Amino acid sequence: MIQRERLKELNNKPLQEGSYILYWMQAAQRAEWNHALEYAIQKANELQKPLLVLFSLTDRFPEANARHYLFLLEGLQETQRKLAQREIRMVVYLGDPVENVAQFSQKATFLVTDRGYLRIQREWREKVAQQVNCPFWQVETEVIVPVEVVSPHEEYGAYTIRPKLKKQLNRYLIPLREETVRIPSLSFPAFPHELDLSAPEKILEYLGIDKNIALLPHLGGTDRAKAKLKEFIAHHLSRYPTSRNDPSQDTLSAMSPYLHFGQISPLFITQEIIGAPVPEEVKETYLEELIVRRELSMNFVFYNPHYDSFQGLPSWAQDTLRKHRRDSRKYHYHLEDFENARTHDVLWNAAQKELVKTGKIHGYVRMYWGKKVLEWSNDPEEAFHTLLYLNNKYALDGRDPNSFAGIAWCFGKHDRAFGERPIFGKVRYMGKGNVRKKSIERAYVERIERM
Ligand SMILES: Cc1cc2nc3c(=O)[nH]c(=O)nc-3n(C[C@H](O)[C@H](O)[C@H](O)COP(=O)(O)OP(=O)(O)OC[C@H]3O[C@@H](n4cnc5c(N)ncnc54)[C@H](O)[C@@H]3O)c2cc1C
Known part of the structure; x- marks a missing residue:
């Protein structure tokens, strides 16, 4: 189920005659547990069009270097493969996201995107909204409770946001149903200059990024995130309330890089934790970090324009x-x-x-x-x-x-x-x-x- 409050229309354009529904994947880099993706499939089915997923890779993302890009590309490689299993074509393009999305939108009937909270992601969406001629909708999927639903202003601390979040949880802790794709899009021909993701390390060579850092290969991707989560739940979760304060053991969930790149969904993690065979207090302790602390951070960067100074x-x-x-x-x-x-x-x-x-x-x-x-x-x-x-x-x-x-x-x-x-x-x-x-x-x- 996709709650109405996760959706926001970003421009006010009528449907345009086009060849596909376009999902501009940005913050939610995954093929599952992704409200934006499922919403885009719903739209594609309703309008009887194929769905095309676009990821625009810019090498100008502030502070990102080769270490980050490799993790991201490994994840995208898997996401592209998994979308293909769902008969959805994903194209990855190098260049300015606003220009790429505007260009691909010329042939789109309807444009969907997910929601990141940082300044640059918001600016991209605002610029895209001004440039495209088809309806442009944002779907929130990187948090459990949509940011504006939790609070209309910047929160003072965990103690002020906690009760507001808790009041809303029942409405949003609902598993997401996978839609069936009615019109496959795999037969779209190759687009000129499309990136070939088969060798992520090779792509790094021609990106204009800082490469003066040791790479950490073979870490990125949804499968690895889920394997880590499974191991954490099986072996470490029950001791989380005490072992999380002991750095001599490596017993934390290590979900943060995967959450950062949207390779795993916070809703999926929460469902797995709720279903785990451990006492309620243990689940509470973990979910305090994953939901209360994490969504307090989203509240901070969303409402405070000086979040990085x-x-x-x-x-x-x-x-x-x-x-x-x-x-x-x-x-x-x-x-x-x-x-x-x-x-x-x-x-x-x-x-x-x-x-x-x-x-x-x-x-x-x-x-x-x-x-x-x-x-x-x-x-x-x-x-x-x-x-x-x-x-x-x-x-x-x-x-x-x-x-x-x-x-x-x-x-x-x-x-x-x-x-x-x-x-x-x-x-x-x-x-x-x-x-x-x-x-x-x-x-x-x-x-x-x-x-
Ligand atoms: C100086 C400083 C810098 C930090 N920088 C980052 C950062 O760059 N990226 C980042 O994700 N976290 C950051 N944190 C918060 C926290 O340290 C990490 O989220 C956590 O250590 C990630 O490891 P884990 O996934 O194994 O956490 P776990 O303990 O397994 O927690 C599960 C999830 O809960 C969330 N979480 C846990 N602790 C916090 C917290 N204190 N605040 C908000 N969410 C939390 C994370 O999403 C995490 O993945 C920072 C904290 C401090 C004090």
């Missing part, structure tokens, strides 16, 4: 950090020291090495990693930039609403004020916490060194 922080946090900006620091590092994991602290260095080697940091250590950059940088603005740069360059789940919310959290966003102290002012300080036990720190550091 120091200006996006609450004014109390900006004021207190500015007041303490010249406080003396026992340790003092620049971007280069951080990037090369050259601090005095073996735990911090291990976190940075984990990020560089694997494209992720254990969730618990990630908070420590962020807070220490604030503590050891020249000033809070520099710390903010350093974190954005490191997180978004190396993390496979980087450049996500969660990235901006996670980094802003280190500076007081979505948090309350605490007792005043040097450097942090009233912003929450974080020591080693759970990792102060030497045995845990050692086990974590060794785990990372072995990688």
